[in-house]
Amino acid sequence: MRRPRHASVLFVSVAIIVTSALVTAGCGRGPDESQAVTPVEPTQADAPPPSVAPSADVANEIVVVLAPEAPADTIDYLADVSLPRTYTAGPNDSLAAIAKEQFGTTRPWSGSVAKLNPELRYVQPIQEPNIWSLIEPGSDVTLPDLERRTSITAQVSGGTSVVEVAAPFYPSVGERTLARIADANPHLNLARLPANTPVLFPDVNHVQLLRLRPGQDASQVVARLSFMGGVELASVNYTAARLEESVTVDRNVLAQAKSGYDISGLRDDWFVAPLGADKIVEEDMVLTSPVAVAILDSGLDFSHPDFAQNLWTNTASHEDATTDASVHGFDFADREGTPTDTIPTSHGTHVAGIVSARVLGTVSRAFAPARLDPYIKLMILRVADDNGVVTLEAIMSALEYAQANGARIVSGSWTTFRSGPLREYFSRYPGLLTVVAAGNGDRQTINGQTVNIGYNVDTRETFPGSFKLPNMITVGALGPDANVSFFSNHGAGTVHILAPGVEIRSTLRTGSSTQRAYGRMSGTSQATPFTTLAAAILMAKKGLLTAQAVKQRILDTADVISGLEPPVSAGRLNLLKAISIDQDLVELTDGSYLRGTLRGPGVRFAAAPAECSGAPVLDRSGERIGRVIAQSGNMPAVALARNGRREGWVCDGSITMATRGGDVTRPLSQVRDIIWRGVRGRE
Numbered sequence: 001m002r003r004p005r006h007a008s009v010l011f012v013s014v015a016i017i018v019t020s021a022l023v024t025a026g027c028g029r030g031p032d033e034s035q036a037v038t039p040v041e042p043t044q045a046d047a048p049p050p051s052v053a054p055s056a057d058v059a060n061e062i063v064v065v066l067a068p069e070a071p072a073d074t075i076d077y078l079a080d081v082s083l084p085r086t087y088t089a090g091p092n093d094s095l096a097a098i099a100k101e102q103f104g105t106t107r108p109w110s111g112s113v114a115k116l117n118p119e120l121r122y123v124q125p126i127q128e129p130n131i132w133s134l135i136e137p138g139s140d141v142t143l144p145d146l147e148r149r150t151s152i153t154a155q156v157s158g159g160t161s162v163v164e165v166a167a168p169f170y171p172s173v174g175e176r177t178l179a180r181i182a183d184a185n186p187h188l189n190l191a192r193l194p195a196n197t198p199v200l201f202p203d204v205n206h207v208q209l210l211r212l213r214p215g216q217d218a219s220q221v222v223a224r225l226s227f228m229g230g231v232e233l234a235s236v237n238y239t240a241a242r243l244e245e246s247v248t249v250d251r252n253v254l255a256q257a258k259s260g261y262d263i264s265g266l267r268d269d270w271f272v273a274p275l276g277a278d279k280i281v282e283e284d285m286v287l288t289s290p291v292a293v294a295i296l297d298s299g300l301d302f303s304h305p306d307f308a309q310n311l312w313t314n315t316a317s318h319e320d321a322t323t324d325a326s327v328h329g330f331d332f333a334d335r336e337g338t339p340t341d342t343i344p345t346s347h348g349t350h351v352a353g354i355v356s357a358r359v360l361g362t363v364s365r366a367f368a369p370a371r372l373d374p375y376i377k378l379m380i381l382r383v384a385d386d387n388g389v390v391t392l393e394a395i396m397s398a399l400e401y402a403q404a405n406g407a408r409i410v411s412g413s414w415t416t417f418r419s420g421p422l423r424e425y426f427s428r429y430p431g432l433l434t435v436v437a438a439g440n441g442d443r444q445t446i447n448g449q450t451v452n453i454g455y456n457v458d459t460r461e462t463f464p465g466s467f468k469l470p471n472m473i474t475v476g477a478l479g480p481d482a483n484v485s486f487f488s489n490h491g492a493g494t495v496h497i498l499a500p501g502v503e504i505r506s507t508l509r510t511g512s513s514t515q516r517a518y519g520r521m522s523g524t525s526q527a528t529p530f531t532t533l534a535a536a537i538l539m540a541k542k543g544l545l546t547a548q549a550v551k552q553r554i555l556d557t558a559d560v561i562s563g564l565e566p567p568v569s570a571g572r573l574n575l576l577k578a579i580s581i582d583q584d585l586v587e588l589t590d591g592s593y594l595r596g597t598l599r600g601p602g603v604r605f606a607a608a609p610a611e612c613s614g615a616p617v618l619d620r621s622g623e624r625i626g627r628v629i630a631q632s633g634n635m636p637a638v639a640l641a642r643n644g645r646r647e648g649w650v651c652d653g654s655i656t657m658a659t660r661g662g663d664v665t666r667p668l669s670q671v672r673d674i675i676w677r678g679v680r681g682r683e
Contacts, residue, residue, distance in 0.1 A: 061237040070230025072108035079112040082144035083211040089139040095131040104150040157406035241390035241416035246521040256446040257486035271500030276576040287375040289543030294402035296412045297348035299341035299382035301509040312377035329380035332394040339382035346508040353507030354529035375540040411532040413437040413525035423467045433547035437524035438476040438489040458491035471547040477501025477527040492567040499573040501527035587673035596659035604651040612651035626680040642680045
C-alpha cells in the first residue's frame with residue numbers, strides 16, 4: 001500500500017507530467033514567453049497494456065499540473081473530485097490565509113474551500129463572513145488533497161547555465177523569466193555562478209498527486225481536465241512500469257535457449273576483457289570534474305561499506321535532510337526521504353555496484369575507489385517498490401529531481417508502456433544523458449523449462465528504449481560468447497550498444513555495515529550500468545561535454561563484432577576507446593595499444609585502392625574525424641566523421657604516433673583501429 005504523500009518533497013522535486021490526456025498553455029506568462037499546444041485526446045496506444053493493469057489504490061490517483069492562474073471552475077472541479085483531507089484552523093486563520101499557505105495563492109482557491117465548508121464557524125461577532133474572516137480556532141476545515149508549492153531550489157552544476165537548468169521548468173526562459181529568477185536570488189550573480197550553486201526558481205508549477213473520491217473514474221476525470229482552462233497536464237497515475245528482473249541462467253536454460261556457451265567455469269571477472277577494461281591503465285583515468293549519476297531503481301543498501309565514499313549529497317537547503325541517507329537522493333516509490341533498497345533481489349544495489357566499478361576495481365588499479373569515488377557520485381532515486389512496481393509519477397518526479405539537483409546522467413533498468421506524450425516528457429531534458437535497458441524479452445516455456453527469449457524491438461517496441469531520443473542510449477546484453485545474449489532484446493534500429501549482461505558479479509544487500517556482500521545477476525539491467533559508467537568517466541574527464549556528444553563518443557568507439565546476430569546499431573561497448581578523450585589511441589593487431597598524439601592532420605582516404613593516387617587527406621580538424629577502422633584483406637576501411645560514416649581505403653602505408661617514449665611508426669598492416677581524442681559533432 002502506498003504511504004501518504006510526503007509534502008516537503010515538493011520543495012525539491014518538480015515533475016511536469018506529460019501524459020495521454022494533455023494540454024499545455026502559457027497562462028500567466030507574457031506573450032513573448034507563451035506556448036500554445038492543441039489539446040490531445042487520449043488514445044488507445046497510450047494506455048497501459050492489459051497485462052499490466054494499474055493496482056486499485058493507484059488507479060484512483062491522477063497527476064495534474066496547473067497554470068498559475070487556473071480559473072475558478074477548474075479549481076472547483078478539482079475540489080469536487082478530490083478525496084478530502086482535514087486541516088485544523090489556528091488562531092489567525094482565514095480562508096484566504098489557508099488558501100495562501102496550502103495552495104500558494106489566495107484566489108480562486110479560497111472560494112473553492114468556502115464551497116467545501118458551508119457550515120464553517122467564524123469568530124464572533126461577525127456580520128457576513130468572507131474569505132478574510134477569522135475562523136474559530138480548532139475548527140476542522142475540509143480541503144482538496146492537494147498541496148501546491150510555487151518554487152524549487154535547483155543546482156546549477158559546472159558546465160551548465162541558469163537558462164539550461166531553468167528551461168524544463170518554464171514554458172520558455174525569456175527576459176521576464178530571468179528577471180524573476182534574479183529577483184528571487186538577490187545575493188547571486190547569475191552570470192557567474194560557482195559549480196553546484198543552489199538557485200531558487202520562483203513561479204514553478206509542481207506536479208500534484210490527487211487522490212480521488214470513491215466512485216470517481218480517474219480516466220474520465222483526466223479526460224475532462226484535459227479540456228479545462230489552466231490545466232497544463234493531467235494523467236492517471238499508472239503502475240505500468242516494472243523493473244527488469246534478473247534472468248535465470250543455468251545449464252538447463254542455456255540448453256533450451258540454444259546458447260553456445262557454458263557458465264560452469266565462468267570467471268567472476270569474465271566481462272573485464274570484452275569491455276577492454278583490462279587494457280586501461282592509470283594514465284587513462286585522469287578525472288577532473290565530479291559527475292552526479294542518478295540511478296532510478298529500487299534504492300541502495302546504505303550500510304554496504306562499498307558505498308561509503310561515492311554518494312552524492314544534496315547541498316541545497318531543503319526540508320528532507322533529516323537523515324544521512326535522505327540527503328543522497330529520495331524515495332519516490334513510498335514518498336519517504338530514505339531511498340533504501342529493500343527489494344529481495346538487491347536490484348538497485350547490484351546496479352549501483354556496477355556503476356561504481358567495484359568489481360573492475362579488484363582487477364585494475366585504474367578503477368580503484370580512491371580514484372573514482374571523488375568524481376562519480378551516485379544520486380539514489382528509488383522509483384520501484386518491493387514488488388518492482390514503478391508508477392508514472394515516480395519516474396517523472398525522479399527525473400525532475402535529477403534535473404533540479406545537477407545530475408548529468410540518468411540510469412534506468414525498467415520498462416513501461418507506449419506513450420507519445422511520455423516520450424515528449426523525456427525530451428524535455430536534453431542535458432540529461434539517459435541510459436536505459438533494452439529489456440529481457442518474454443518468458444517462454446520450452447520443453448518444460450522457463451526461458452526468457454529476447455525479441456526484435458524494431459518491430460515490437462519496448463519503452464523507454466524505443467523512444468529514440470538524441471540524449472538516450474538503449475543497451476542490450478552481451479554474453480560470454482561475444483554475441484547478443486539469448487534473453488536480450490535487440491534491433492539494429494533501436495538498440496544502440498551491447499555490454500556484458502550475463503552472470504555479472506556486483507554488490508548485494510548486506511544488512512550489516514561490517515559485511516561485503518557480492519553476487520551474480522543477469523539481464524539488460526546489468527548491461528545498462530556498464531554504459532552508464534563509461535558515460536560518467538567521459539564527463540568526469542571533460543566536464544563540458546554535452547549529453548549528445550557523450551552518446552556519440554560511446555557509439556562511435558564501439559567494437560564492431562563480425563557476424564553479430566541479431567544485430568545492434570553500434571556494436572560492443574569498449575571502455576578504453578570510449579574514454580580516451582584526452583589522447584589519440586591506436587589499437588594494433590596484436591591487441592596492444594599506442595597512446596599519444598598522431599602525427600599529421602589525418603589520413604589519406606579514397607573510395608577504392610585505384611583512387612589512392614592523389615587522394616585527399618581526411619582531415620581530423622576540418623572533418624571532425626573521430627575514428628578509422630583499418631581495412632583488412634579485401635574489407636574496406638570505415639571512417640567516422642562529422643558528416644557520417646564513410647567506407648573506403650586508407651592510402652597511407654604507415655602511421656606515426658608521438659608517445660611519451662618518442663615517435664613510434666607502425667605499418668598500416670599492423671593497425672586495427674585508430675581513435676582520435678575528439679568527438680565528431682558538437683561537444
